[in-house]
Amino acid sequence: MVIGRFGPLSPAELADHTSIRADQLSHIVTRLLKQGYVARRQLSQSRRHMILILTPKGRKVYKRLDNVARQIEADVLRRLTKSQRSEFSNVLTTIETELDAILKKL
Numbered sequence: 279m280v281i282g283r284f285g286p287l288s289p290a291e292l293a294d295h296t297s298i299r300a301d302q303l304s305h306i307v308t309r310l311l312k313q314g315y316v317a318r319r320q321l322s323q324s325r326r327h328m329i330l331i332l333t334p335k336g337r338k339v340y341k342r343l344d345n346v347a348r349q350i351e352a353d354v355l356r357r358l359t360k361s362q363r364s365e366f367s368n369v370l371t372t373i374e375t376e377l378d379a380i381l382k383k384l
Contacts, residue, residue, distance in 0.1 A: 281316060282340030286329040315339060 280295045281287055287295070293303055307330065310316040315336035321327040332340055355363055 279340060279343060281330055282332050282337065282344065286319070286331040288327075288329050292330060310336070 280292060284291070284295055289303075289307065292307070293300055296303065298306065307316065311318065314333055316330050317333050318328050319331055321329060355366075358366065
């Protein structure tokens with residue numbers, strides 16, 4: 279999902295977008311490569327400069343999962359009152375602002 283949303287990404291950029299440990303992420307990427315959902319593309323002669331992209335098979339799965347996630351989000355939000363949706367949005371904005379401030383300090 280991260281590669282579909284933000285990609286193409288280098289492995290380091292992919293790690294930046296997740297909370298998954300590097301060793302776990304490496305195993306996940308290896309499985310996605312073997313299953314044909316992701317491909318590696320070299321940006322230069324060095325193997326250190328590569329990006330990860332979704333294959334057509336990966337894009338198809340990404341689109342399906344993204345649609346399901348959007349439907350669930352819409353269903354949940356529809357059950358909230360206007361006031362609750364506003365409060366929820368405010369809380370998310372506060373969390374995002376605080377996380378940005380914390381990350382800038384790192």
